[in-house]
Amino acid sequence: MxxxxxxxxxxxxxxxxxxxxxxxxxxxxxxxQCCYAFAHGLAKKAKEAGLVPLKxxxxxxxxxxxxxxxxxTIHPSDENYAITLIRPTENMTEYQExxxxxxxxxxxxxxxxxxYVFDPIIFDGVATIEQWKNVLNAKDYSVEITGCSxxxxxxxILNGGSGYWRAPDPKDLDKHARNQILQIxxxxxxxxxxxxxxxxxxxxxxxxxNKMQQKQTGxx
Numbered sequence: 001m002x003x004x005x006x007x008x009x010x011x012x013x014x015x016x017x018x019x020x021x022x023x024x025x026x027x028x029x030x031x032x033q034c035c036y037a038f039a040h041g042l043a044k045k046a047k048e049a050g051l052v053p054l055k056x057x058x059x060x061x062x063x064x065x066x067x068x069x070x071x072x073t074i075h076p077s078d079e080n081y082a083i084t085l086i087r088p089t090e091n092m093t094e095y096q097e098x099x100x101x102x103x104x105x106x107x108x109x110x111x112x113x114x115x116y117v118f119d120p121i122i123f124d125g126v127a128t129i130e131q132w133k134n135v136l137n138a139k140d141y142s143v144e145i146t147g148c149s150x151x152x153x154x155x156x157i158l159n160g161g162s163g164y165w166r167a168p169d170p171k172d173l174d175k176h177a178r179n180q181i182l183q184i185x186x187x188x189x190x191x192x193x194x195x196x197x198x199x200x201x202x203x204x205x206x207x208x209x210n211k212m213q214q215k216q217t218g219x220x
Contacts, residue, residue, distance in 0.1 A: 007111055008202035012126040015118050018045040027181050028120035029190040031098065035105050035121055036165040037177035042107040042118050044150045044174075053148055055163050056108040056117050056129060058083050060142040061099070085122065085135050088192045098191070103166055104136065108145065115145065116198070121191075125199035135194055 002010075019028070022041040043053035061084045066074045074086060074095045081099030089096050106119035108129065115129040122135065133143050148163030149155075152173045157163040162173070170176035 003205070004112075004114070005202040005205040008116070008126055008198055009206060011109065011111070011116055011118075012196075012199055012202075014045075014049060015042075015120075015126050018042055018118075019120050021045070023120065023181070025186050026190070027184045027186060029193065030184050030186050030188055031191060032121070032184045033100060034177075034180035034184070035100065035119075037180040038120055039105050039107045039148075040150065040164055040173060040177040041181075042120075043148050046107060046109060046118075047150050051109055053150065054108045054110060054115070055146050055148045056106050056115070056119075056132060057144045057146065057166070058104045058133070058136045058138050058142060059144065060139075061085075061137045062139055062142075064097075064137055083136055083138070085137070085194075087194070090192075105165070106132070107148075120193075122194055123196045124193040125196040127196040128198045131197055 018041075019026075022045065023038070028038055039055060043055070046053040060082055064084070064086075066076060072093055072095060075097060077084065077097040077099060079099065079101075082102055083104045084097050084099035086095045087098055088094075106117050106121070108115050108117045116126045117123070117129055117132040118126060119132060122132070129143070129145075133140075146163050147157050149157060150162075150173070152162045152164065152169050154162055155169065159166055159168065161167060161169040164170070164173050164176075
């Protein structure tokens with residue numbers, strides 16, 4: 001019987017493979033405003049794998065207070081973003097606020113009682129919906145989970161569209177997503193991804209279990 005850690009590692013393995021296939025230049029690591037394009041490609045991969053892709057939408061970040069007496073320096077953004085997060089920089093004591101103007105969206109998968117978010121723009125691996133919500137500093141009412149139609153045939157999911165973005169669909173979803181990603185400036189410095197606690201814990205549990213099993217069989 002698969003443990004929750006097994007499920008996370010299995011989902012993350014797919015996530016890693018899909019990212020390599022869809023985004024060979026790691027376009028997700030460069031600042032962009034086309035999260036919907038990444039979510040669309042990943043949703044198609046999930047559908048092809050026999051999974052039911054969903055979309056997680058963050059509509060607003062709560063106001064942040066930046067402590068003045070902290071040893072960590074946080075550089076607020078000059079942009080008036082609706083959704084923000086704090087990213088690490090090259091300097092271990094400095095962080096940068098970055099964000100999105102209208103919303104942020106990522107593909108997600110429901111597994112049992114947990115929702116796992118596949119967000120290559122934010123995390124280095126599969127994360128839980130709670131971690132995703134927390135780093136975006138969003139209240140429960142600012143996060144929505146919706147369905148999505150990767151072929152664009154079902155236009156009833158969101159604002160007259162298929163859940164591609166929060167508006168009526170472009171004429172060709174695949175073409176539009178590809179073009180948006182092609183326009184990302186990959187010559188700029190790459191962003192630092194956040195580590196997924198869910199993935200870290202899953203790896204720790206698996207390693208601990210393997211050591212225990214090896215000890216029981218006399219291999220250690």
